[in-house]
Amino acid sequence: MDSDSARGIGRRQLVKWGGLAAAGVPLAKAVPPATRPVDAYDRYIAQLAADGKFSGVVLLSHRGRTVLSRSYGLADRERGIRNHEGISFSLSSAGKPFGPLAVLQLAQQGRLQLSDPVGKHLTGFAKEVAEQVTIHHLIAGASGLDTPDEDVQRVFRSRSEVHEYYEQRARQAKLVGIPGLPSTTHEEAGVTIPALIVEAVTGQSYWDYVEENVFRRAGMTGTAFYTRPQWLADKRIAHPYMTLADGSIVDAVRNLDQSSSDPWVLGKNPARCFIASPGDGGFATAPDLVRFARALTDGTLLERPWADVLMGAKFPHGPASFGAYGLAVEIVGGQWIWERAGANPGVGANWSIYPDTGWVGVILSNTDGAPLQDMIGQETLAVTGVAPGQGSGG
Structure with a gap:
């Protein structure tokens, strides 16, 4: 969100x-x-x-x-x-760098490599995404992926609902560009997928891993x-x-039915997301x-x-x-x-x-x-x- x-x-x-x-x-x-x-x-x-x-x-x-x-x-x-x-x-x-930081902590430990394709750690992605898009491409903003439009009106009620929605949305991403070339669009799947890889490698939720290994350590x-x-x-x-x-x-948190009129974020209200989507915010x-x-x-x-x-x-x-x-x-x-x-x-x-x-x-x-x-x-x-x-x- x-x-x-x-x-x-x-x-x-x-x-x-x-x-x-x-x-x-x-x-x-x-x-x-x-x-x-x-x-x-x-x-x-x-x-x-x-x-x-x-x-x-x-x-x-x-x-x-x-x-x-x-x-x-x-x-x-x-x-x-x-x-x-x-x-x-x-x-x-401004919280997005926590995701690449978590990935590099795992790379430093030898638990993943930046050259790993998505399919090495995750299932359920299109064949070309699983085989051609690497962790490096994702965290560098050069995955070539296009993500379906976000439902900005949806009000989420739990952590699990947020996770399920953004995971499914990331799995629907399509390869429309050339991996390795910087994108001219906002690659939301490039934020979510590394967070899912952190979860697959560590067995923790992205939120818990970052809070323990970034926020608390710092x-x-x-x-x-x-x-x-x-x-x-x-x-x-x-x-x-x-x-x-x-x-x-208006106070956005107390008025979930109200939306921004700014054309850059038209219809959004940041408080509708129960918790930040994996890889984002905080x-x-x-x-x-x-x-x-x-x-x-x-x-x-x-x-x-x-x-x-x-x-x-x-x-x-x-x-x-x-x-x-x-x-x-x-x-x-x-x-x-x-x-x-x-x-x-x-x-x-x-x-x-x-x-x-x-x-x-x-x-x-x-x-x-x-x-x-x-x-x-x-x-x-x-x-x-x-x-x-x-x-x-x-």
Whole structure:
């Protein structure tokens, strides 16, 4: 049910949302910024919130030290709960890299190979899919598969119902392209099938495997694949506020009968899915995503050579931007940026890792209207001193 933020994942292809977000006030005083660009980024976010265009949390960390942390707006308007660092936000497609990461953990252990075809681990797929499409093709976004349209109006009532629906949908995928060539369409089966392979190899559900071997190992205590009942009941989970066709704003979790009017995600309501589909989504706090970034680079989640495999450029998306396994990598100001964004009605999320300089940036929003693409650009300018697209290779 998550909407991909790029054709995938590049910053320049992020979904732009209409409508207004709830304004708020800073809840956490940051460590005094060390540079004027960070000051400018802080003022920019504050102005967005004051103008009603941002509700959520932004965080900048440098080598483990929080340089900027700001929270605006309400996580739950009905209960008057403010956003803060301890609030978990829906990640939408920003949670997709957890799947390739799980696959590489198993490859590191020798329990699968990236060259394995789908049919080595799963049954019930068309012959050409089972024999020609490999795990590498899937997690690189180059499977050539086309998936049947999603029933965005369906309201799911259990984990098993979600799993059965997305598994059947993935098995109906047809090979319409050439495996190994980057796709120009959103390959949803390329997200679900690797999750099914993780389940076949480990004997665990995808959700349980990732929570145990990614979230817990990285110390991400506020990150999980929460269910809709948890979304409703837990005061630590932000509700998504989506804009309807008449301009009104509703809590998506409490109004499953209401749908987004945004043409990019027309008819969707992210809360209709009882739990994120296998390989997608999840919820996280901003500090947890900083912990995730650290665990990716210090050997906690993958041995360093395997982390390099995850982040290594696979296909060019632009002059200095590339697709990797489930995320985008880009060269800006002579340094790498690893990142993943996601968007859905009432949801905006992005995490960026600047491995050469030790910075991590997080943006989490729970209303429509946040200019996520521009926010990412301002973050990059604050960290690198270069706007995206300017001097990318320098």
